[in-house]
Amino acid sequence: MQCSKDKKSLTAVITVVVSVLVLISTATHADYRTFVPSPEQPYYFENGKVDFGTYNGFRRYHADCHVCHGPAGLGSAYAPALLESLKTLSWGDFVTVIVQGRVGLNNMVMPPFAENIDVLANMSDIYAYLKARADGVIGPIRPKRFPKVRKPR
Numbered sequence: 001m002q003c004s005k006d007k008k009s010l011t012a013v014i015t016v017v018v019s020v021l022v023l024i025s026t027a028t029h030a031d032y033r034t035f036v037p038s039p040e041q042p043y044y045f046e047n048g049k050v051d052f053g054t055y056n057g058f059r060r061y062h063a064d065c066h067v068c069h070g071p072a073g074l075g076s077a078y079a080p081a082l083l084e085s086l087k088t089l090s091w092g093d094f095v096t097v098i099v100q101g102r103v104g105l106n107n108m109v110m111p112p113f114a115e116n117i118d119v120l121a122n123m124s125d126i127y128a129y130l131k132a133r134a135d136g137v138i139g140p141i142r143p144k145r146f147p148k149v150r151k152p153r
């Protein structure tokens with residue numbers, strides 16, 4: 001009798017210890033759920049998958065930019081390959097060009113997107129996508145992704 005009681009309380013203690021360890025490891029292990037993009041690290045990549053924002057950037061890029069800049073940031077006869085530009089272009093300069101536009105050599109025009117809410121609201125996702133392309137982390141096709149994470153407000 002006594003013995004089985006001891007076993008039960010031992011099992012209870014082990015259960016508590018294991019749950020605490022699991023809690024600590026999920027809290028400290030950074031993954032796509034805890035990832036917060038920054039200009040230094042705008043995308044998350046693990047096991048062949050990107051975070052949802054970077055995936056969204058892929059979609060937005062192909063909605064608003066690829067007509068001139070070519071599929072997957074590869075460039076065209078009209079506009080530069082952004083996967084090359086983003087090897088050196090800062091987040092600040094990226095934003096400036098998109099908001100203000102630019103008239104380049106031979107009068108090739110980068111139109112200003114200051115009034116395009118879709119582009120403005122998704123600029124950091126487009127940047128993340130192009131940065132992942134520039135770093136050679138993802139290829140030219142639609143990237144695989146982690147689920148969308150609801151961020152606390």
Ligand code: HEC
Binds near residue numbers: 069080
């Ligand atoms: C109508 C064609 C067109 C569209 C659409 C367009 N661009 Fe451009 N973009 C250009 C041209 C042309 C240039 C080069 C301007 C120059 O030579 O200074 C350029 C330059 C840029 C640059 C600077 C590149 C560098 O190397 O300095 C960035 C960044 C850029 N575009 C981002 C974007 C993004 C992001 C989108 C979509 C939201 C977009 N562009 C849509 C034509 C376009």
